[in-house]
Amino acid sequence: MLKSKEKGENKMRIMPSILGANSLELHKEIARAKESGINGLHIDVMDGHFVPNLGFTAQNVKEIKQNFPEMEAEVHLMVSHPEQMITDFIDAGADMIEFHFESTTNAYYLVQQIKKAGVKAGIVLSPATPVSVVMSLIEIVDQILIMTVNPGFGGQAFIKEMMSKVAEVAQLKNAQNTDFEIEVDGGVNDQTFELVKKAGATVAVSGSYLFKGNNFHERLSRLV
Numbered sequence: 001m002l003k004s005k006e007k008g009e010n011k012m013r014i015m016p017s018i019l020g021a022n023s024l025e026l027h028k029e030i031a032r033a034k035e036s037g038i039n040g041l042h043i044d045v046m047d048g049h050f051v052p053n054l055g056f057t058a059q060n061v062k063e064i065k066q067n068f069p070e071m072e073a074e075v076h077l078m079v080s081h082p083e084q085m086i087t088d089f090i091d092a093g094a095d096m097i098e099f100h101f102e103s104t105t106n107a108y109y110l111v112q113q114i115k116k117a118g119v120k121a122g123i124v125l126s127p128a129t130p131v132s133v134v135m136s137l138i139e140i141v142d143q144i145l146i147m148t149v150n151p152g153f154g155g156q157a158f159i160k161e162m163m164s165k166v167a168e169v170a171q172l173k174n175a176q177n178t179d180f181e182i183e184v185d186g187g188v189n190d191q192t193f194e195l196v197k198k199a200g201a202t203v204a205v206s207g208s209y210l211f212k213g214n215n216f217h218e219r220l221s222r223l224v
């Protein structure tokens, strides 16, 4: 993709992770985010194998899109063999599907398959994975997600050492004259957000920080 954005302005997009929301009141929680001007949700999918936890399902994504069609649904697949699952999430109405580089043997093909369906594709790097693995993908991905926690659970501490990876991706993006979003996920709050922004991220996922307080709007406004 050719670079379209003008340089300079670094207004970041916030994607609330509904893993941090009260699951018994998901509709209310999403409405709370929407009232604060949020237009996209981060939806974590886990299989108990790639990570030792379970998350949301394609049925959940479908129901979220039925109730909030204007909300962009960003699906973060933390599963082994993501290629076996993408059709379910495409059919459910996902707008973006991101999968872990570590979870598949053919990341390039998988990005192609997602994009062929008219859905945006993102590649995710766990903390131990170096940025160099995305070199062959940067021309075709819509987003690169640098995990700032070990995948699997919300509410973990931000790994600040990941900021050098974010900066490396931002440098690559400039040098290659390509356009993709640079996202971080895990431990983003009012203490860590500035680091993320300074490193060059364009999108930040935030779960427990935004949802665990009783004033979503006030917490959001401390970020952007």
Ligand SMILES: O=C(CO)[C@H](O)[C@H](O)COP(=O)(O)O
Pocket (backbone or CB within 6 Å): 017, 019, 020, 042, 044, 076, 149, 150, 151, 152, 153, 154, 155, 156, 185, 186, 187, 188, 205, 206, 207, 208, 209
């Ligand atoms: O992918 C994830 C965990 O693997 C979540 O999206 C992430 O942890 C967000 O939650 P929090 O902001 O509470 O860290």
Ligand SMILES: [Fe+2]
Pocket (backbone or CB within 6 Å): 017, 042, 043, 044, 076, 185, 205
């Ligand atoms: Fe996530």
